[in-house]
Structures are given as structure tokens and as C-alpha cells.
Amino acid sequence: MNKASRRCLRAFGALALSAGLFLAGCQRRVETRGDITVEHEIEPRPPRVGPARVTLRVADASGRPLGGARVRLEANMSHAGMRPVFADASELEPGRYQTELEFTMAGDWVVLVRLDLPDGRKIERQFDVKGVQSG
Amino acid sequence: MLKVSSQAEGLSERPGTPAPAPHSIPPRRAATTPPATDLLRWPVVGRLLRWRHARTLLQIPMFAVAVLMIAHGLFGPALAPKNLATTLTWVHFRGALVLVLLLAGNFFCMACPFMLARNLARRFVRPVRNWPRPLRNKWLSLALFVLVLFAYELFDLWASPWWTAWLVVAYFAGALLVDSLFRHAPFCKFVCPVGQFNFVASTVSPLEVKVRDLDVCTSCQTKDCIRGRRAEPQSPVVIQRGCELALFQPRKVGNLDCTFCLDCVQACPHDNVGILSRVPAEELTVDTLRSGVGRLSRRRDLSALAVVFTFGALLNAFGMVSPVYALQGWLAGVLGVRSEAPVLGVLFALALVVEPVVLLGAAGWLSLKWGGRRGALLPTVVRYSYALIPLGFGVWLSHYGFHFLTGLYTFIPVAQGALAGAGWPVLGEPLWQLAGLPERVVYPLELGLLGLGLLGSLLTAYRLAEDDAAAHPRRVFAAWASVCVLLWVSALWLLSQPMEMRGTFLGG
Numbered sequence: 261m262n263k264a265s266r267r268c269l270r271a272f273g274a275l276a277l278s279a280g281l282f283l284a285g286c287q288r289r290v291e292t293r294g295d296i297t298v299e300h301e302i303e304p305r306p307p308r309v310g311p312a313r314v315t316l317r318v319a320d321a322s323g324r325p326l327g328g329a330r331v332r333l334e335a336n337m338s339h340a341g342m343r344p345v346f347a348d349a350s351e352l353e354p355g356r357y358q359t360e361l362e363f364t365m366a367g368d369w370v371v372l373v374r375l376d377l378p379d380g381r382k383i384e385r386q387f388d389v390k391g392v393q394s395g
Numbered sequence: 396m397l398k399v400s401s402q403a404e405g406l407s408e409r410p411g412t413p414a415p416a417p418h419s420i421p422p423r424r425a426a427t428t429p430p431a432t433d434l435l436r437w438p439v440v441g442r443l444l445r446w447r448h449a450r451t452l453l454q455i456p457m458f459a460v461a462v463l464m465i466a467h468g469l470f471g472p473a474l475a476p477k478n479l480a481t482t483l484t485w486v487h488f489r490g491a492l493v494l495v496l497l498l499a500g501n502f503f504c505m506a507c508p509f510m511l512a513r514n515l516a517r518r519f520v521r522p523v524r525n526w527p528r529p530l531r532n533k534w535l536s537l538a539l540f541v542l543v544l545f546a547y548e549l550f551d552l553w554a555s556p557w558w559t560a561w562l563v564v565a566y567f568a569g570a571l572l573v574d575s576l577f578r579h580a581p582f583c584k585f586v587c588p589v590g591q592f593n594f595v596a597s598t599v600s601p602l603e604v605k606v607r608d609l610d611v612c613t614s615c616q617t618k619d620c621i622r623g624r625r626a627e628p629q630s631p632v633v634i635q636r637g638c639e640l641a642l643f644q645p646r647k648v649g650n651l652d653c654t655f656c657l658d659c660v661q662a663c664p665h666d667n668v669g670i671l672s673r674v675p676a677e678e679l680t681v682d683t684l685r686s687g688v689g690r691l692s693r694r695r696d697l698s699a700l701a702v703v704f705t706f707g708a709l710l711n712a713f714g715m716v717s718p719v720y721a722l723q724g725w726l727a728g729v730l731g732v733r734s735e736a737p738v739l740g741v742l743f744a745l746a747l748v749v750e751p752v753v754l755l756g757a758a759g760w761l762s763l764k765w766g767g768r769r770g771a772l773l774p775t776v777v778r779y780s781y782a783l784i785p786l787g788f789g790v791w792l793s794h795y796g797f798h799f800l801t802g803l804y805t806f807i808p809v810a811q812g813a814l815a816g817a818g819w820p821v822l823g824e825p826l827w828q829l830a831g832l833p834e835r836v837v838y839p840l841e842l843g844l845l846g847l848g849l850l851g852s853l854l855t856a857y858r859l860a861e862d863d864a865a866a867h868p869r870r871v872f873a874a875w876a877s878v879c880v881l882l883w884v885s886a887l888w889l890l891s892q893p894m895e896m897r898g899t900f901l902g903g
Binding site for chain 2: 334338339341342344346365366367368370
């Protein structure tokens, strides 16, 4: 192996190592599974382009409503290259939260629900909204 | 006289025929263009591109980005809009690719990261076999091109960082495997689907790697542009390789099969190869014998590639509008299936086989009849199929350009998110409000690009008709113009549909 080949190999090794370190850092710091359940309802049904009302019911393992949480929603299309839509939900009654999301394009959407619970836990849940129809 | 077949061995003018002796250099078709601009003579860019390591310099960042995309695709967020693999591949890479092809040439093949890995591998593995003769054509790559289009729809590749990452890995593995087993550059010439897309699209590019002065080539004794430059004239040691795709510069016509690697530029001892400007798409009207390609009119595989390139553009765009879901649902009902694969299979067969056969067959028959010409139908269709390329490229441009421009800045928050996710938020919190140009700005651009494509196809068809039927060129042209206009109207209708980014139908 000549000098140039060794240099190339070292460069590739460094790149692979950097990618490895990058991967090692890719860890979620939020709880995506657990005993908290989040049920959702969307109106209108079927969902259409435009504003949609999203109602969430958050409960613990025993089914008791979980109130006092900060609930934020982020909706993305399944395709890259689109601006996500954000909304903060307000609590209507203990464990029941509601907000309005603006679906800006027809197609499949994925909604991320982020909950900051009163006990400090951060929970993330995801649900699909398939086939949003054009207005 | 030196023999020149060492580099071109096994990669002949036409599949199955030996490479022609390059010491006989026929004149090219008379130039109809004004004196060309030579990119290699531009002050900064030219000097950079002439540098021996220019290609590697472009490949290294592309390779680094590819590695990051694979890493993020496999281990990053599963949501496509938040992942570098899907964002960079399906929004930025595709869009930048077609725009660079439109405005310059095949510079993405020049910067191909797969070839960087392959070149490194070739420092350790010296292939001795030649690519199998029956595969020295575009049929395999055409099948792979269709397979990628099919997999894109079936597996919703745009929505899957994981599969997108594996697709990139598959490209690396394919390039390494093929080019480690076989000499020259068979992966680029005979396998790579992206490469074939680039070759076809670059026929409408304004730049071409070509000889500056043919007289210099006529007196050249060494033919280093294809043989490679050697330490000594009789030495077996090549210190600068020549064209690995068997394109002998003095007989090369157009951009087909040219990866812009600039090996010929580096190898030419007379500094006689440049990157010259030209009239886009003019090469589609030229049917002379092309080095490494042969005559277009005799290449059914290339013709099929041009047809799939054009009709595939419409099919790919059709997959993004709502009527496709109604059609899929109807087809599923007719076939009595709930699975997407057979429905997509029928759609692909209709769009890429039945529709072209009917439309091009009818146009070919009419052009023979109206033009009062005697001739077989298939060769006529093959000859005129190349006229569809500008329109097909216009559709790809409109489609990919839309995603690229409307999502222009989305790589910024995705990169910020990737770094923050890796615990290194040096770019700050993701600015998710960054998107791109508004649709109302992009839509007129799409229409303009589509119009340019139609114009290019009509002009090409007319030139071909003039050559074929001097007595009735307009009649022959009318038949092919009808097909072009019909496809253009279809594309306009597709663009006017509200886009619907769905990966599911039948509610499944």
C-alpha cells in the first residue's frame, strides 16, 4: 500500500468515525413509550385542507385523566420539504386538551404530541392523519 | 501507429462490434453554432476544473454528505421531514441535479461520491474481467431505472429515511461490486440508473466536454484521451487514465455516456479538450456514428430509455396528485386486490408500455403515411423518440424544481435538528419556519420550464422531419408534434392539480 492509499484510508476512517460519533449522539431524550395514553379526535371527518380541531385525552395507566400538562402539537407531511405546523393546546377540563391545526396541503400528515407533565416528565406521542383531502 | 483499443476494449462503438480505429477521424456535422465558450478557460472556475484533483475535491463533500445521510437515515428521526436522508435526497439532491443539468451539464456525475469509494477500492482491487458482452447496452440500467421508480411508489421512499438510507447504501455497494469485478467504468455506463437519467437529461444541457480543435486530434499520435497517458510511450503503466466509458474525444458527439470526469482533459497532451458551450438538444438531431454510443437511430435500448425517461416523468408526477388515488382505487376494485403492488404494476405497464406503444406507434405510422415515406415503423419510432427528451426533461424539471424551490431552506432546520439530536446544538434550535419560495412564485416557473421543454421537443422533431422528408416535413412533423402537445397538455393538467402527498390508498 503506497502513501497516498494510506492517506485515503485514514481520511475514510476519520469520516466513518465522525459518522459513528454522530450516530452515538442520536439518542432520544424524551419518553416515546410508556404508561401514558393519548387519544385523539379530529374534526372535520374526513379531514380537509384548512383548519382542523384536534381534541386530545391524556390519561395515566389507570385511566385517570392527567391535567395540568403543557401540550404542544407539531404536524408534518409525510414528504420532506414542507413547513411543519405548530399549535399549543389548551386544557378544557382535566385531561382533555384542544387546539386548532391548519392542514396546509392534501395528503398524509403525521402529528407529534409533546407533553410536559406536571411531574417534570416529557412525553412524546405520534399519530397519523391519512388522506387529508383538498378543500 | 499506436493501437488505441486498450481502454476501449470491451466497450465498443455499438454493442457487439469492435471499437473503431481512432486514427481515422471523420469530420463532425458542420457546426451551426457561434464560437463556443470554454468553461475551462474561465479565470477561476476553469483553473479549478483543470486541476488534477478537481473531481476528488467535488466528490469529498458529496461523500461526506452521503455518509451523514446514511447515518441519519438509519439512526435519526423516522419522520421524513426531520431527517437528512429524505430531505437531502428527495428535495435537494433531485432538484439541484435537474437545475444543474439545465444550466450547465452533468456535473453531478462528476461529483459522484460512489466513484470516490470505487476509486479507493481500485487501489486495492484491480479488476481483470470485461463487462459481459450481452450486457453492453442500456437494458439492464433501464430495468433498474424502472425498478427505482416502482420502489419509490411502492415503499413510499420519500417518506422513509430508513429505506432512503439503504437505497444510498445499495448504490455504494453496487458501484463497488461492479467496478471491483469489471474493468473500466461499467457501473456508470451500463448499470447506474441515476447515471442514465443524467446522460439522457444532459443531451439538453448547454455544456459539453469536447475537442477544441479537431485538426490537433488528426495529427495526434498518442490518443491519450482514450488510452490514458503513460510514463513512456511504450510503457504499460498509465499515469493518467483516459476515458473509461469508451468515448474517444475526436469522435465523441454530445453528452450521452459522458460523466464529465475530465479524465480526457487531464490526459490530452495538447490541452485540446474543453467544456464548451453548445445549442441544447441539438445533438438529438444528429445521427452520425458516435464514439462509445453508435448511431442513435440504431440504439433501441437508448430509445427505450428516452421513452421511459419521458413517460416516467409524467408517471412520477402523476403519483403526487389526487386523481391517482381514485384510479388506484378503481383498479384495485377491477383486479379484486387490496395490495398496492399489483395495482402499481398495472399502472406502470399502462404508463410505460401501453401508452408509449399506442401514441408513438400511431405517430410513427402517420408520419410514414403523411410523409409519403417508405420505411419500417420501429426504426421511425426509434428515431423520433429522442425528440421527446426535452419535454420529458421539462416535466422532471417542473416536478423536482417545485420540491426544491418550495423546500429550499428546509435542510437548515433539519441539519440543526440533527446536530441538536446528536447533543451538539452548535447551529442553535431548529428554525422550522424556514421553508422555501411560495407556490405562487414557483408555479409560473414550472409552466415556463414545461413550455421550454415542449419548444425543445417541437424543434427537435421538426429538424428530424426536415432531414427525413424534404418534400413534406410539416406533415411528418405534425404527427410527432401531436404527441408532444398531448403529453404537454397532460403535464399541464398534472401541474394544475392540487398536490397530495400520500403514501396510502384504499385507506390502507
